[in-house]
Amino acid sequence: MPTTLATIKDNLDHRIGEELMVVAQAGRKKTTERHGVLKETYPAVFVVDLDQDENSFERVSYSYTDILTKNIEIDFEMDKDES
Numbered sequence: 001m002p003t004t005l006a007t008i009k010d011n012l013d014h015r016i017g018e019e020l021m022v023v024a025q026a027g028r029k030k031t032t033e034r035h036g037v038l039k040e041t042y043p044a045v046f047v048v049d050l051d052q053d054e055n056s057f058e059r060v061s062y063s064y065t066d067i068l069t070k071n072i073e074i075d076f077e078m079d080k081d082e083s
Contacts (some may be wrong), residue, residue: 008064012041019077022048022062025070034060035077 016038026032036050036059045061052058066072 003068005064005068009041009043009046009068012038012046012064015076016041020048020076021077022060023073023075024062024066025072036060 002016019037024032024034029047033056034048034050036048036055038046039049039059040047045063047059047061048054048060050057062072067074
């Protein structure tokens with residue numbers, strides 16, 4: 001598991017264009033799942049283009065800190081296919 005913001009960004013830089021699922025904390029014992037494609041990475045955030053069939057908005061951005069603090073988890077769809 002990546003432990004620094006730089007390693008998280010580096011890992012995501014190599015996966016641009018891949019499908020993923022973001023599981024975000026949405027309050028007490030609640031989570032939301034969103035499916036999309038990793039579109040871009042920036043110095044502090046990354047952008048996910050969302051699946052239009054299940055979301056009312058087109059894209060969402062998260063900070064690398066969200067991953068580090070476990071506010072969100074990301075699972076790449078290709079990883080699931082291989083296992």
